[in-house]
Amino acid sequence: MGDDEPATISEAAFPLGRASFDPDAGPAEWLWRRVLEVLRAERERISARPVSAEVDLGRLRAAVGAYGFEEPVAPGVVIDETVALLREGTVHTTHPRYFGLFNPAPTLLGVVGETLAAAFNPQLAAWSHAPAAVEIEAHLVRFLGARMGYPAGAVAGSFTSGGAEANMTAVLLALTRTWPEYGTAGLRALPGRPLLYASAESHLAWLKIAHATGLGRDAVRLVPAGADLRMDVRRLRALLEADRAAGGAPFMVVGTAGTTGAGAIDPLPELAALCGEFGVRFHVDAAYGGMAALSDRLREDLAGIERAHSITVDAHKWLSVPMGAGALLCTDREGLAETFRVSTSYMPAGIPDTVDPYTSSQQWSRRFAGLKLFLSLAVAGRSGYAEQLERDAELAGLLRRRLADSGWLIVNDTPLPVVCFADPEAGARAPGEHHGALARSVVRSGRAWISTVRLNGQDALRACVISHRTTQADIDGLVQAVNEARKEQRA
The missing domain is CATH 3.40.640.10 (Type I PLP-dependent aspartate aminotransferase-like (Major domain))
Structure with missing residues (x-):
């Protein structure tokens, strides 16, 4: 190893107990690298993972309850186990096919802003x-x-x-x-x-x-x-x-x-x-x-x-x-x-x-809640945000057209990227039960996340296009998922 190369720090060098509050530069750098690896993997692989998964409540509570906090645990173990819990026990709003509530994937500068706000702690x-x-x-x-x-x-x-x-x-x-x-x-x-x-x-x-x-x-x-x-x-x-x-x-x-x-x-x-x-x-x-x-x-x-x-x-x-x-x-x-x-x-x-x-x-x-927005706005500019917001609206327009072409009834009219749609042939089942079953089928498949809504007494499905990661291919994937769910329900 050359003189200019940093020494390799292993997890074993990370202090436990009270000494973990403010570790030396080497162990701290090791920990940050570990976190950055997790963030990189999540960003690169999120689109290939299910948007959400069924949760075994007993197993989840057992995994969390295993931490009694009496004795320290190696940080690598804690990070790996926590990431696994979050990966398996979260509706991934960071996924490009999350079409749910108003929870978009955060910008990278937003995440950096949260980190700086926590570190300086004003x-x-x-x-x-x-x-x-x-x-x-x-x-x-x-x-x-x-x-x-x-x-x-x-x-x-x-x-x-x-x-x-x-x-x-x-x-x-x-x-x-x-x-x-x-x-x-x-x-x-x-x-x-x-x-x-x-x-x-x-x-x-x-x-x-x-x-x-x-x-x-x-x-x-x-x-x-x-x-x-x-x-x-x-x-x-x-x-x-x-x-x-x-x-x-x-x-x-x-x-x-x-x-x-x-x-x-x-x-x-x-x-x-x-x-x-x-x-x-x-x-x-x-x-x-x-x-x-x-x-x-x-x-x-x-x-x-x-x-x-x-x-x-x-x-x-x-x-x-x-x-x-x-x-x-x-x-x-x-x-x-x-x-x-x-x-x-x-x-x-x-x-x-x-x-x-x-x-x-x-x-x-x-x-310091505003820092994440300050950094995001400063780097993207209002022009960058305007481009993204307008793109979301255009993708929602595309979704409306694709759904209408597939025989769905669009039941809301808004310039914002929220699309509510209903099956005009709900069948013998009550419309609420029918649309609820459709949403559950899509969510269980892991291919997308949508919800149900009741508007002026009419039951419908709801999809909000809000993620900067969503593409036309994701819109096509959602239409395919709801069409297949409807076909299964009618069979």
Whole structure:
């Protein structure tokens, strides 16, 4: 071995016990090489593996329970066994034929960002503790807000664990701005029961939010959707009028830009106008579809979103970064400060012309969630993301055509890459049972992952094209898989 060649480090050199917390450079390098080998193998071989597999619950619990944590175990053994558990006991959202929920394969820069965030471990509660991290996230919030149509210099907000936390932030902000006494005296001080309105096709995190905030689940009015699966504005108006007449206190209407079931975009301009007429807050849950704003072409379908008092977006849904990376966007910096105001002696003093994240968001101690998006955006550029988002939409269009040519009925209409389709000849079995059996057959085969959905009382299959790894061949593979499953069911 030459003088310039590094010494070969074996697993035996890796320290165990407390010494493993911060090993020397050689053993640490060995461990990172081992992890990189795993990542490389997963990326190179994922398309040849099943998207998911049946899990033996007893065997899984036995394998996990074998770790009693009393004595140390060699890192190579732990890594190999953990990788095997993840490989066998995971629905692989990183697979090019995962057509499931909004869980795309992460970018490489996103994974690197998570690693750097974990290694530097900045504490984002106070600006003074993590000025670089706080400013990076603030820059991203301004960028995203500007793409939604807000004045860039006025954008405020914060990163969240996901869309649900961002939506809860919007509710708290709306309550605070509608009734200033809410922050101190709570719901009991309000003149009537606060009510919020969202489409029956919206993400039902609203029910959990209403439960957690004390509004109560009955305070959520789920407005019926029309045949196009978008909120029926006429029905919304009728509910607002009836609730006010009965002594209720409507305070917030939610428009959804990309429903979970069908990718529908509610009529945002009409909703904004109605909210202005009734004097209630307008929020847009654009956790999924909002990222279409990175494409100049797809952005047109979000017209009216700039009129919202607040917007939820979620980069881990369509911008291909690891979970979680939600964000709340608005132009009401003072409102956020009032909603989350707190003063303690043990926190560092504020720095002029900066915002301490703990004073303007729900979380206190918080991970550097924005770095994975910052790196991914910086390297791909908005143009690279726009190309990918538009490609996803084109592949979804191809899927619709191939399914229609094969005799399937397309039951949703959206510019977003969510395709819902039904067998028009479900047979003697109930449609729900039939489509459920079709989905299970496809998933069990390991060739693709799809789900079922119920839209306006109609059962259907759902496929979302969301992975940057998906190709036309994967679309063809999905069509072949559902066609074969249907043939088996009809036999």
